[in-house]
Amino acid sequence: MLEIKNLHARIADDGTEILRGIDLVVPRGEVHAIMGPNGSGKSTLAYVLAGRDDYEITEGDILWNGESIIEMEPDERAAKGVFLAFQYPMEIPGVATMTFLRAALNSVRKKRELKELTTPEFLKLVRAKAAELGVSDEMLKRPLNVGFSGGEKKRMEILQMAVLEPTLCVLDETDSGLDIDAIRIVSEGTTKLRGPDRAMLVITHYQRLLNYIVPDKVHVLAKGRIQKTGGKELALELEKSGYADFTGKAA
Amino acid sequence: MNVTTLRTKAESQIREQFDAASASLPGTGWVSALRARAMDTFAAEGLPSRRVEEWKYTDLRDRLREVPAPAAASPGSVTVADIDAALGPVGAIDAERIVLVDGVYRADLSKVTAEATVIELMSLAAMLTKAPAWLEGKFASDGGPVVSLNTAFMSDGVMLKVRKGQDPGRPVLLVHARTSAEPSAIAVRNVISVEVGGKLTLVEAHVALDGAARGALANVVTDVTLADGAACDHIKCLVDTTSSTHLATWNTKLGKDASYSGFQLTASPALARNDINIMFAGEGSKLDLSGVFLARGSEHIDTTLVVDHAVPHCESRELFKGVLADRAHGIFQGKIIVRPDAQKTDGKQMSQALMLSPDAQFSSKPELEIYADDVVCGHGATCTEIDADLLFYCRSRGIPSDVARAMLTESFIGEAVEKIENEDVREAIGTLAIGWLRDE
Numbered sequence A: 001m002l003e004i005k006n007l008h009a010r011i012a013d014d015g016t017e018i019l020r021g022i023d024l025v026v027p028r029g030e031v032h033a034i035m036g037p038n039g040s041g042k043s044t045l046a047y048v049l050a051g052r053d054d055y056e057i058t059e060g061d062i063l064w065n066g067e068s069i070i071e072m073e074p075d076e077r078a079a080k081g082v083f084l085a086f087q088y089p090m091e092i093p094g095v096a097t098m099t100f101l102r103a104a105l106n107s108v109r110k111k112r113e114l115k116e117l118t119t120p121e122f123l124k125l126v127r128a129k130a131a132e133l134g135v136s137d138e139m140l141k142r143p144l145n146v147g148f149s150g151g152e153k154k155r156m157e158i159l160q161m162a163v164l165e166p167t168l169c170v171l172d173e174t175d176s177g178l179d180i181d182a183i184r185i186v187s188e189g190t191t192k193l194r195g196p197d198r199a200m201l202v203i204t205h206y207q208r209l210l211n212y213i214v215p216d217k218v219h220v221l222a223k224g225r226i227q228k229t230g231g232k233e234l235a236l237e238l239e240k241s242g243y244a245d246f247t248g249k250a251a
Numbered sequence B: 001m002n003v004t005t006l007r008t009k010a011e012s013q014i015r016e017q018f019d020a021a022s023a024s025l026p027g028t029g030w031v032s033a034l035r036a037r038a039m040d041t042f043a044a045e046g047l048p049s050r051r052v053e054e055w056k057y058t059d060l061r062d063r064l065r066e067v068p069a070p071a072a073a074s075p076g077s078v079t080v081a082d083i084d085a086a087l088g089p090v091g092a093i094d095a096e097r098i099v100l101v102d103g104v105y106r107a108d109l110s111k112v113t114a115e116a117t118v119i120e121l122m123s124l125a126a127m128l129t130k131a132p133a134w135l136e137g138k139f140a141s142d143g144g145p146v147v148s149l150n151t152a153f154m155s156d157g158v159m160l161k162v163r164k165g166q167d168p169g170r171p172v173l174l175v176h177a178r179t180s181a182e183p184s185a186i187a188v189r190n191v192i193s194v195e196v197g198g199k200l201t202l203v204e205a206h207v208a209l210d211g212a213a214r215g216a217l218a219n220v221v222t223d224v225t226l227a228d229g230a231a232c233d234h235i236k237c238l239v240d241t242t243s244s245t246h247l248a249t250w251n252t253k254l255g256k257d258a259s260y261s262g263f264q265l266t267a268s269p270a271l272a273r274n275d276i277n278i279m280f281a282g283e284g285s286k287l288d289l290s291g292v293f294l295a296r297g298s299e300h301i302d303t304t305l306v307v308d309h310a311v312p313h314c315e316s317r318e319l320f321k322g323v324l325a326d327r328a329h330g331i332f333q334g335k336i337i338v339r340p341d342a343q344k345t346d347g348k349q350m351s352q353a354l355m356l357s358p359d360a361q362f363s364s365k366p367e368l369e370i371y372a373d374d375v376v377c378g379h380g381a382t383c384t385e386i387d388a389d390l391l392f393y394c395r396s397r398g399i400p401s402d403v404a405r406a407m408l409t410e411s412f413i414g415e416a417v418e419k420i421e422n423e424d425v426r427e428a429i430g431t432l433a434i435g436w437l438r439d440e
Ligand SMILES: Nc1ncnc2c1ncn2[C@@H]1O[C@H](COP(=O)(O)OP(=O)(O)OP(=O)(O)O)[C@@H](O)[C@H]1O
Pocket: A011, A018, A036, A037, A038, A039, A040, A041, A042, A043, A044, A045, A054, A087
C-alpha cells in the first residue's frame, strides 16, 4: 500500500513550495488516476515518489508497504519496486538500450536477491516484452531513446516497466504523444501488469486513457493538494467542467 | 656552445648519462655526430619550463626532478605469454606483432607473417649501425627538446615500410614493453612509411610487465610518412599503473590524397605529454585525430597538437575527450595553422572534459593561425560534470550511482573510441578504457 501523508515539498534551489500537504492512499491491487491542471504539481509528486533530489520534503511522509521511503536513494526505491515512467524520458547517447535494460534489471534483481539472468534468458525476456509493446529490434539496438519519436520513447518507458516488474508504478502522462493505436498497446501492456500485489498511479490529462486502464479512483490535484477524489466517472465530469472549481479561475 | 646556464639536477644527469652511454649507443660516424648535435641542441635550452609557450601547462623542468639511468639491455627472460598478459585485450587483436623490450627490438618475441613484398621491417639499431647516408635525412633537427633528447639517446625502434599499393590486411601491433626492475629511461625511435597507395593500421601499445619498476621514463618518437594516396590508421594506448613518465611524439607528414586517422588512449601515467605534429604536404588529404585521456590522483596528461595546413584542399578533424578525477590535470592544446596557400582548408577541432571531482582541472588552449581567406575552421572546448538528470534517470531504474556514473562516463568517451575503424582494435581499446573507469 502506498500512503502519502501530509506531504509538503519544495524546490531545493529556490525554496518554492510545490506540494502543499498531499494525502493519498493507494492500496495494492488498485489503480488510481491523478488529473489536474498544468503546473499543479503532478510531475513533482511523481519525482518526489521516485526520489529526485531537486525537491526537498519539508513535512509529511511517504510509506510504501508500511516503510518510509523518503530517506531512500532512487535506486533503493527502484529495488523496493518503485517505478516512474517519465513524462519526458531522457536520451542517453552512447548507451545501447539493451545494455541499459540489462544493467537496470541486474541491479534490481541483485537487490531483490534474485539471480542474474543469463544472456539468452535476458534476450528472450526483453524480446518477448518488446514484441508485445511494438518496440522493434532496431530500437533495441540504438542508444537509449536517442532519436526516438515522442511516442517511441513512451513505449520504451513501458517496456522498461514490463522488464523490471515494479510493484508501485507511477505513469506520468504516458499517454501524451501516443497515437490512437499506441495508447491501446501501451494500455494493454500496463493492464497486464495489474495484479493484487501492484499499485498504480496514473497521471493523465485525458479521460481516453482511463477507458483502457480503468481506475479504481480518480484524484484531482490542484495547487499542490488533492482537491477531490471520486470514482472513474469523475474523469468524465472533469472533461466537461474543467478545473475551474479547483483553481478559482474560469476554465 | 655556451651551456653554462644553471642546470637542474635532471639536466646534469642527462648530460652525464649521455657522456657515459654515447659510445655504446648504436651507430658511429654521422650517427654519433647527429647524437652529439642533438644533445647540444637540447642542452642549449634544457628541459622546457612553463615559460616556453608550448609547455605552459607542463613544466617539465620542474616536474622531472630526477632522470633514471638508460635501461640496461633486457635480460632476455621475457616470454610471449608475459607480453600477452600485459597486453590484455590488445593482445587478442589478430595482428602482425613487433615487440620492443626496454627499448630494444626483440625478434624472438615478434611475429610478422606478411610477405617482404608487402612489409619491410628492420630494427632501427641495425640500421643505425649500418648508417646508410640516406637515413640521416630521416631525423628532424628542430623537433623540440623531447625529440632532441630522443635523437641523442635512441637505442632502437623499428623501421617499417608498407610497399607501394600494398596492404598487410591486418593491423601491425608494435609493443613497447618495460620489464626493468630498476627505474630506467628508454628512448625509442620508430620510422614508419607507407608508400604510394599503401595501407597500414599500426597499433602502438605501451605496457609494463609484471615486476617492472615504478617511476620509469619513456621517450618514444614515431615518425610517419604517407606517400600520395597512402592511408594509415595509427593507434596508441597506454594504461599505466606504475607511475611512469611518458613522452610520446608523433610526427606525421601526409602526401597528396593521403588519409591519416590517429587515436590515442592515455590512462593513468604520473605524467604524459603527447605531442602530435601533422604536416599536410600534398593536396586533397584527410586527417582524423581523436583520443581519450583518463587521469585520477595527481596524474597529469598533456596532449599538444600542431596541424599544419601548408597546402590547399585538406581536411582535418580532432576530437579529444578527457575524464578527470581527484586532483588530476588534463591539458589539450591544439594549434591549427593554415598557410597563405592553403585555400579550401576545412578544419574542426573539439576537446571535451568530464570532471569527476571539483579539484580536477582541465586546461584547453585551442589556437587558430589562419593566413588564407577561403577556409572553414572552427574549434570548441567543453568542460562538464555528469548530467544530474541523466544520473537520476538511471538511478530511478535501479542502477546504483557508481554503476550509473560509469555508464554515463563510458558513453562520454564512446564517441571518440568509435572513431577507431578496425573493429578488433576498437573493442580492445574500449575494453581497456572501460576497465580503467570501473576501477574508479
Ligand atoms: N525543478 C524545478 N525548478 C523550477 N520550477 C519547478 C521545478 N519543478 C517544478 N517546478 C514548477 O512547479 C510547478 C509544478 O510543476 P509540475 O511539473 O509538477 O506540474 P504538472 O502538474 O506536472 O504540470 P503538467 O500538467 O504541465 O505536466 C510548475 O509551476 C513548475 O514550473
